[in-house]
Amino acid sequence: MMSSSTEHNYETKSYDVIVIGAGGAGLRAAIEASAQGASVALVTKSLLGKAHTVMAEGGMAAALGNLDAADGWVPHFKDSIRGGKYMNNWRMAQIHAEEAPERVKELELWGAVFDRTPDGRILQRAFGGHTYRRLAHVGDRTGLELIRTLQDKGIHCGIDVFMECTITNLLAEEGQVAGAFGYWRESGRFILFKGKSIVMASGGIGKAFEVTSNSWEYTGDGQAMAMAIGAELIDMEFLQFHPTGMVCPASVKGILVTEAVRGEGGKLTNALGERFMKNYDPERMELSTRDIVAKAIYAEVRDGRGSPNGGVFLDISHRGADYIKRKLPSMYHQFLELGDVDITKGPMEVGPTMHYTMGGIRVHPETQESPTVKGLFAAGECSGGMHGANRLGGNSLSDLIVFGRRAGLYAAEFAKQQTEMLPIDNEKVKAYAQALVEPFERKGTETPYPIHAELQHLMHTKVGIVREEKFLKEAIAELAGLRERAKKARVDGSRAYNPGWHLAHDLINMIDASEIVAKSALQREDSRGGHTRLDYNFSDDKVWRHRTSVASRAEDGTLTVGYFDKPQMPKELVALFDKAEEKTAFETEGKF
Amino acid sequence: MMMIVSDAHTNRVANFHVFRGNPDANGEHIGEVVNYEVPLKPGWVVLDAIHWIQANKQPDLAVRWNCKAAKCGSCSAEINGLPSLMCKTRLDHMPADKPIIVKPMKTFPLIKDLVTDVSWNYEVNKKIKPFTPANNNVDTWRYFQQDADRVQEFRKCIECFICQDTCHVLRHHSKFDKFFGPRFMIRLAQLEFHPLDVADRLKFIKEEAGIGFCNITKCCTDRCPEQIRITDNGIIPLKERVVDRFYDPITMLLSKIGLG
Numbered sequence: 001m002m003s004s005s006t007e008h009n010y011e012t013k014s015y016d017v018i019v020i021g022a023g024g025a026g027l028r029a030a031i032e033a034s035a036q037g038a039s040v041a042l043v044t045k046s047l048l049g050k051a052h053t054v055m056a057e058g059g060m061a062a063a064l065g066n067l068d069a070a071d072g073w074v075p076h077f078k079d080s081i082r083g084g085k086y087m088n089n090w091r092m093a094q095i096h097a098e099e100a101p102e103r104v105k106e107l108e109l110w111g112a113v114f115d116r117t118p119d120g121r122i123l124q125r126a127f128g129g130h131t132y133r134r135l136a137h138v139g140d141r142t143g144l145e146l147i148r149t150l151q152d153k154g155i156h157c158g159i160d161v162f163m164e165c166t167i168t169n170l171l172a173e174e175g176q177v178a179g180a181f182g183y184w185r186e187s188g189r190f191i192l193f194k195g196k197s198i199v200m201a202s203g204g205i206g207k208a209f210e211v212t213s214n215s216w217e218y219t220g221d222g223q224a225m226a227m228a229i230g231a232e233l234i235d236m237e238f239l240q241f242h243p244t245g246m247v248c249p250a251s252v253k254g255i256l257v258t259e260a261v262r263g264e265g266g267k268l269t270n271a272l273g274e275r276f277m278k279n280y281d282p283e284r285m286e287l288s289t290r291d292i293v294a295k296a297i298y299a300e301v302r303d304g305r306g307s308p309n310g311g312v313f314l315d316i317s318h319r320g321a322d323y324i325k326r327k328l329p330s331m332y333h334q335f336l337e338l339g340d341v342d343i344t345k346g347p348m349e350v351g352p353t354m355h356y357t358m359g360g361i362r363v364h365p366e367t368q369e370s371p372t373v374k375g376l377f378a379a380g381e382c383s384g385g386m387h388g389a390n391r392l393g394g395n396s397l398s399d400l401i402v403f404g405r406r407a408g409l410y411a412a413e414f415a416k417q418q419t420e421m422l423p424i425d426n427e428k429v430k431a432y433a434q435a436l437v438e439p440f441e442r443k444g445t446e447t448p449y450p451i452h453a454e455l456q457h458l459m460h461t462k463v464g465i466v467r468e469e470k471f472l473k474e475a476i477a478e479l480a481g482l483r484e485r486a487k488k489a490r491v492d493g494s495r496a497y498n499p500g501w502h503l504a505h506d507l508i509n510m511i512d513a514s515e516i517v518a519k520s521a522l523q524r525e526d527s528r529g530g531h532t533r534l535d536y537n538f539s540d541d542k543v544w545r546h547r548t549s550v551a552s553r554a555e556d557g558t559l560t561v562g563y564f565d566k567p568q569m570p571k572e573l574v575a576l577f578d579k580a581e582e583k584t585a586f587e588t589e590g591k592f
Numbered sequence: 593m594m595m596i597v598s599d600a601h602t603n604r605v606a607n608f609h610v611f612r613g614n615p616d617a618n619g620e621h622i623g624e625v626v627n628y629e630v631p632l633k634p635g636w637v638v639l640d641a642i643h644w645i646q647a648n649k650q651p652d653l654a655v656r657w658n659c660k661a662a663k664c665g666s667c668s669a670e671i672n673g674l675p676s677l678m679c680k681t682r683l684d685h686m687p688a689d690k691p692i693i694v695k696p697m698k699t700f701p702l703i704k705d706l707v708t709d710v711s712w713n714y715e716v717n718k719k720i721k722p723f724t725p726a727n728n729n730v731d732t733w734r735y736f737q738q739d740a741d742r743v744q745e746f747r748k749c750i751e752c753f754i755c756q757d758t759c760h761v762l763r764h765h766s767k768f769d770k771f772f773g774p775r776f777m778i779r780l781a782q783l784e785f786h787p788l789d790v791a792d793r794l795k796f797i798k799e800e801a802g803i804g805f806c807n808i809t810k811c812c813t814d815r816c817p818e819q820i821r822i823t824d825n826g827i828i829p830l831k832e833r834v835v836d837r838f839y840d841p842i843t844m845l846l847s848k849i850g851l852g
Binding site: 046047048049050051052054055105106108109110111113114115116118119120121123138139141143144145148152153155156161163186213215216217248249250251252255256329330333334337338339447448449450453490491492493494496497498499500501 | 614633634635636637640646647648651652653654655656657658659660661662663664665666680682703704705707709710711714717718722723725728730731733734735736737739740743744747748749750751783786819
């Protein structure tokens with residue numbers, strides 16, 4: 001057991017820019033900051049190339065127009081806003097649609113090998129909510145292509161990569177970042193990074209849920225750390241339940257089944273053999289947006305029309321074995337090896353799985369800087385605003401590279417303007433170090449693992465795909481109980497590569513994020529996208545359409561959840577939307 | 593087709609012999625195998641059992657994993673002696689009456705328990721000249737799916753380093769300073785076969801990467817969880833290019849008399 005010493009040694013490193021998280025957004029930010037001449041530390045909880053980005057499958061949305069010449073930033077922008085139920089930060093959605101094609105081409109320049117059109121250009125596939133065939137892809141392993149391309153580019157850019165290094169606290173002085181503190185997972189030794197600017201690129205919060213497609217890293221660290229130094233979180237009630245996760249056997253429940261299955265022509269049926277999407281979105285059917293398909297599956301199962309294992313059927317076998325093995329190779333192997341199902345011969349069973357956090361750290365739409373903490377930038381899933389109430393499939397990978405680049409660019413610019421590093425408050429660092437080793441001194445009987453399991457079950461049942469005031473209030477009360485238990489959870493062994501110790505810390509971050517999701521969800525008396533209230537089963541276009549939820553913490557840790565008026569889209573962009581189209585974006589809400 | 597899960601092997605208690613230990617000063621694996629009785633559930637993979645042990649018996653048991661979906665390549669270990677992904681090894685496909693032995697990858701220095709230090713691989717990758725296109729005007733680039741196919745097979749690699757663990761040149765002979773291993777042979781093959789890459793890496797492949805050390809036993813191919821035909825499609829064609837350049841008798845003769 002670790003002795004309780006009040007003296008904690010740590011090594012100190014200094015960089016212009018500290019990037020926390022090495023998925024698509026973090027890598028792209030680091031590459032850009034480095035290209036601007038900044039010295040860059042890229043700090044990741046995992047090995048390089050293993051971040052959650054690697055699991056993305058279907059593709060990245062960019063209006064290249066390689067197949068459909070009518071595509072351009074305007075249709076992509078409109079699709080993103082419609083899909084987001086008009087809750088997106090309009091400027092982020094615009095920048096994203098405008099810049100995604102350049103970013104995708106840049107990946108090709110750096111060695112990415114996308115699937116090709118017959119005339120040798122980047123192939124694009126159809127996806128839910130996208131008017132045109134828009135997703136550049138590599139079979140069903142596009143995330144791997146993205147992260148490997150950025151990884152192989154990044155290692156030649158002079159970036160210092162800190163693998164298996166967990167950041168636990170940010171340091172700030174008078175509203176400006178000064179550094180980041182954490183530990184090496186291998187040894188448990190502490191490390192302090194002094195920095196002029198910080199890019200948070202730490203991903204989402206999916207591991208607070210029982211059935212999720214997310215990897216273990218998604219514990220809400222970035223959100224919690226950023227809030228602790230004064231950043232705000234927005235839109236946290238909007239969670240994306242991907243319609244198609246594996247449902248059986250139990251050990252694979254939640255593993256993603258790419259939307260590309262539907263993009264390539266997969267059909268959804270219920271136990272009666274009906275293509276039930278005709279009852280929810282007859283025009284777009286299986287290629288409706290994810291929120292609608294997920295809730296349709298939920299409703300089919302609830303009403304007794306589900307498959308034997310509590311999902312629905314998804315069938316692509318009519319496309320033929322050769323085509324399936326070429327375009328969906330990972331799905332083919334995943335079902336064959338983990339589920340004993342040959343998808344070239346018959347249907348898969350699928351059901352909703354917690355997949356994506358639309359909300360996140362509030363940022364300036366152009367610079368990605370927090371409006372409340374100078375020098376703190378955020379990009380990718382840990383940031384909020386781009387996707388509104390529901391993200392379109394394919395818009396995440398493009399988000400990573402568009403806003404990852406911007407965060408890196410402006411973080412480097414910010415760093416250039418600082419003449420020197422801000423001083424580090426050693427007393428704070430000591431307190432953070434002491435808090436990290438404190439769990440070793442606890443005498444309780446409970447480890448963090450059962451508390452984590454209970455948290456996941458609670459969030460799934462009471463703050464999940466559909467919500468009600470009664471259950472949200474219960475969840476908030478139960479979260480307080482879980483927090484008290486988490487603070488007492490026992491940690492065994494030493495600081496060397498100790499998953500129990502790691503979880504003891506991550507668990508608090510998950511509970512923090514869960515509380516904010518539950519409180520934001522309780523506040524929003526409205527249903528739209530990734531937030532559905534059975535007791536407010538409609539989209540409230542008068543009041544809640546114009547409000548963005550926001551959460552912040554006082555210095556003593558007190559949480560406040562409120563809202564602000566969503567920025568208004570300028571007239572020339574409003575003019576792009578037609579009112580009839582807008583109506584159809586909402587009329588499905590009452591059907592669940 | 594309906595999913596069928598057999599109960600025969602799944603509602604049972606299995607014995608897991610899991611390596612627990614720490615490295616000595618040289619990274620050698622010093623420790624012991626500890627037995628854990630684990631009640632199995634249908635469809636479980638080895639990683640599920642390891643997680644059960646963490647949650648119920650041994651909270652500090654060290655294991656490296658990320659996605660538990662065979663996409664990230666983090667949870668490589670040796671299961672009953674075979675380098676494998678823990679997230680992809682089904683328990684109901686294994687004998688019911690024998691213990692399941694889980695050990696860390698032998699080829700790499702130990703960090704703790706099932707976690708090894710694979711940083712050598714990241715250092716090797718840095719030595720490889722990255723993708724070098726003939727021009728930067730991507731709007732003019734055209735190449736076809738048949739060309740992409742050859743490269744994409746290698747780009748499926750999830751860097752689990754199971755091939756490196758398996759390769760006897762590294763595993764038994766520790767030629768870490770002379771041979772890059774199968775993972776980086778296919779990284780090199782991927783670059784060499786990219787239709788738009790113009791860099792010449794053949795001398796490097798021969799001298800720095802040490803392709804000659806591979807004697808085509810194909811063990812790496814057998815264990816690749818992505819089913820990349822590492823040897824047949826990657827290493828052998830690279831060897832042919834190296835032979836054509838450096839060992840062709842006519843070329844050798846011409847270069848000897850100053851005409852090559």
